[in-house]
């Protein structure tokens with residue numbers, strides 16, 4: 320396990336914390352501040368220990384390949400000032416300062432005036448062209464004012480960017496302290512358990528759903544190796560049904576993934592459970608007919624939108640035996656109330672488990688669980704969609720965490 324912020328002396332030190340403030344927002348209104356709230360334990364700890372805290376993060380996308388006007392428009396849209404305002408409300412306006420540029424002389428001057436117990440938030444790291452390229456000159460600028468680096472951006476830990484990789488690499492080489500924060504520590508603990516499976520955690524059941532098989536090939540392969548049962552729902556189930564020679568009507572499936580699905584089915588045999596019924600409509604949007612289809616075949620002109628009641632019961636029965644569950648991907652188009660029952664049923668089944676270790680990875684799955692009010696029913700809800708899946712695929716490794724040591 321990496322060093323954590325608890326292991327370090329922070330008093331009077333300039334502590335540079337890579338946080339994940341990539342919040343959803345419209346205009347200047349943050350629609351969900353969960354990522355800011357999740358970063359607070361580490362920030363507050365550092366402040367209490369007398370550190371001068373400098374925070375940096377990316378927000379949205381800035382496409383540097385565009386015209387200068389397009390780059391400016393991206394920057395304007397993804398201005399970190401919205402996070403600065405929210406942090407000020409939470410920590411106290413007098414305690415939080417903001418640099419409207421991410422690096423350079425302005426930042427260096429502001430860092431110099433920072434007192435222990437104060438916070439300086441830097442502008443969006445992606446304003447810098449070199450961020451995503453892990454440009455060493457950019458990393459050196461950020462590293463130059465830091466005594467200590469703390470990695471607490473789990474959602475960005477699968478990216479070896481200047482702020483997540485270049486900076487800790489430089490500081491480590493200089494003999495300075497680098498560590499993970501509380502948020503990353505919790506993620507590593509929970510996800511390591513679903514990666515390095517202990518006997519006491521079996522049967523280990525995975526639930527996989529969501530839209531595309533192609534997004535999740537490696538994670539499906541890995542879970543098939545590690546788990547005792549893999550329940551597959553969501554749109555991706557149709558590619559598996561096609562591999563079995565079933566009819567899927569106009570359901571979304573991926574022709575170029577059928578061979579992969581066949582290979583999984585051959586190798587995994589009865590480890591994989593697929594839907595045995597479903598809810599289907601005559602169109603995705605503005606549908607006029609909705610039917611419950613008894614059996615895995617979906618009639619011509621219809622598309623599958625959710626798993627059916629028999630599948631809900633089948634999946635619930637498997638889940639009731641589980642000692643450990645990893646869930647990624649909704650069972651249907653849960654955003655529409657007509658097709659939320661399958662995803663809700665999985666929440667319900669998991670909430671009935673006592674003493675089992677249950678983990679969710681995946682942005683939409685986590686959103687569904689929150690929407691249905693089942694957040695407390697899970698042992699761990701990962702803050703990183705892509706990062707949690709990559710950690711499983713890579714046997715517990717992510718560049719932004721491995722670099723810490």
Ligand code: ADP
Nearest residue numbers: 529530553554623624648651652681682683684
């Ligand atoms: P996660 O973010 O949890 O990893 P994904 O991004 O893979 O999940 O997939 C989520 C999306 O999959 C949701 O928007 C949901 O509406 C969609 N989805 C699930 N089942 C179906 C289906 N049968 N048809 C179309 N879309 C589906």
Ligand code: MG
Nearest residue numbers: 681682683704
């Ligand atoms: Mg998603």
